[in-house]
Amino acid sequence: MNEIIMYDVLILGSGPAGLTAALYCARAGKKTLVLGGDRLGGQTAGIAVLENYPGWAGSGLELAEFMKKQAEIFGAEIKFVSAKEVAGDAESAFNILCDDGKRYVGKVVIIATGASPRKLEIDGARELFGRGVSYCATCDGFFYYGKDVVVMGGGNSALNDALYLADIAKNVKIVYRKGAFTRAEEVLRNRVSERENIECLFNTDLKKIAKTDDDKLCITTTADQEIICDGLFVAIGHEANTDYLTEDVKRDNMGRLIPSEMPKGMFVAGDVESEIKMQIATAVGTGCSAAMDAIAYLNQL
Ligand SMILES: Cc1cc2nc3c(=O)[nH]c(=O)nc-3n(C[C@H](O)[C@H](O)[C@H](O)COP(=O)(O)OP(=O)(O)OC[C@H]3O[C@@H](n4cnc5c(N)ncnc54)[C@H](O)[C@@H]3O)c2cc1C
Structure with missing residues (x-):
């Protein structure tokens, strides 16, 4: 039987929101695993020339590669698998079934799976x-x-x-x-x-x-x-990538997750979140904020 590893933090998504959250959590000493979807960088992977992320001159994918390395230096692990189902809760731990057929277990979950333009x-x-x-x-x-x-x-x-x-x-x-x-x-x-x-x-x-x-x-x-x-x-709307979550996790009328309504132990960041202005800078900001909330939550357990 495979050994089950208990992570402090499971992060869904390897776009700028997820990678920022990974950096903060790993650097705070939390055992962190990013379940990064099918490819690194999310939407940034399609940006040939990124001109409006302060301090960066290069492609979106290069930025994501840099963010990934930075998170890994502090111990974050990254696997390119997609969540199919999120079960469990903050009391018993969350377990996430992915498309590699495995279940990953963690004390908290940060959801950063982005949104796709309709x-x-x-x-x-x-x-x-x-x-x-x-x-x-x-x-x-x-x-x-x-x-x-x-x-x-x-x-x-x-x-x-x-x-x-x-x-x-x-x-x-x-x-x-x-x-x-x-x-x-x-x-x-x-x-x-x-x-x-x-x-x-x-x-x-x-x-x-x-x-x-x-x-x-x-x-x-x-x-x-x-x-x-x-x-x-x-501009006919966006669809948040939340199919793998159960119906009882509250969404707004655009299908996005509402940070204040998330179940205990679950945090949200980036384009998947309601009200956000969908940019890399805001994804990074909310990734940082969700990680700091998750770290504070873990520290008082
Ligand atoms: C063509 C294009 C150009 C853009 N240009 C700019 C620009 O110049 N400047 C700018 O600031 N913004 C730009 N944006 C917007 C910017 O890319 C997004 O706002 C930003 O990437 C959002 O980051 P995120 O981490 O929230 O989500 P995303 O970047 O969408 O990342 C979501 C991540 O979640 C993963 N995922 C999805 N489903 C699952 C699942 N079930 N399980 C696990 N992982 C999952 C995906 O694989 C991906 O890794 C552009 C967007 C597009 C589409």
Whole structure:
């Protein structure tokens, strides 16, 4: 029979939130295991040039590799397996079944499994991802200086993206399938309506996307109208990666975990958490904060 190792801290996710939490927990002398999912770095692995994480000039993956090494220097262990089920509780210890068929046991769990942008499922969207189609205006907006872009969506994220892009791009069109931005905050609606280079196309949905001969995007709407632009930013929501948790762990209306509502001994950090502004800097900040809460909790056991 395999020996069961009891960890002080099990961390789910090897993105910036999970790796930061690992550094803090390991450096505080806690026996720490990161169950890092299918790949190091989470969403950062897809960032070729990271320009807005203070103190860093390099790719997102290089940052994650550096964070991993730093956590390992202080004794954190990392395995690239994904959680399938979290059982147990703070009284009896948590045990996490992973996709390698093994169970890992720990006194506390820090959840940092991130969120994935809801993907646009129309013809051409998958093929043109990274070649005109983006899910992150803050990350990719810079490449559209003085160009024409379209934002798809009608919630706060879409309007925030449109306002951000309006400072960079020449023209921004927001396409939204409903007749008004009823899901977005009034302050954002007002700001959008005040911007001369933002146009809103309501009751409009998208059917397909293709490249034109001169490397622009041709977006066809469900009403067969064609929009020619340089970039399409999709902001139709995010899905938190929490499938492996039971229903009784409380989520907000976006499916994200609410830090103050977590069961005893469970902590949350990064994009999986409600209310967060989804950036590396905020993931690192909440990773640090969740680790400090977990350390304080362990110290009073
Ligand atoms: C294309 C793109 C570009 C971006 N550019 C920037 C940028 O320029 N600047 C910036 O600040 N932000 C950028 N972001 C956002 C930033 O990457 C995220 O906000 C940040 O990575 C969130 O960190 P996280 O640790 O919370 O989650 P993630 O980075 O999403 O990491 C989640 C981790 O959890 C793991 N995981 C998932 N499910 C499980 C499971 N069941 N069990 C165990 N592990 C699991 C994943 O494998 C991953 O390791 C970008 C995002 C994208 C998609």
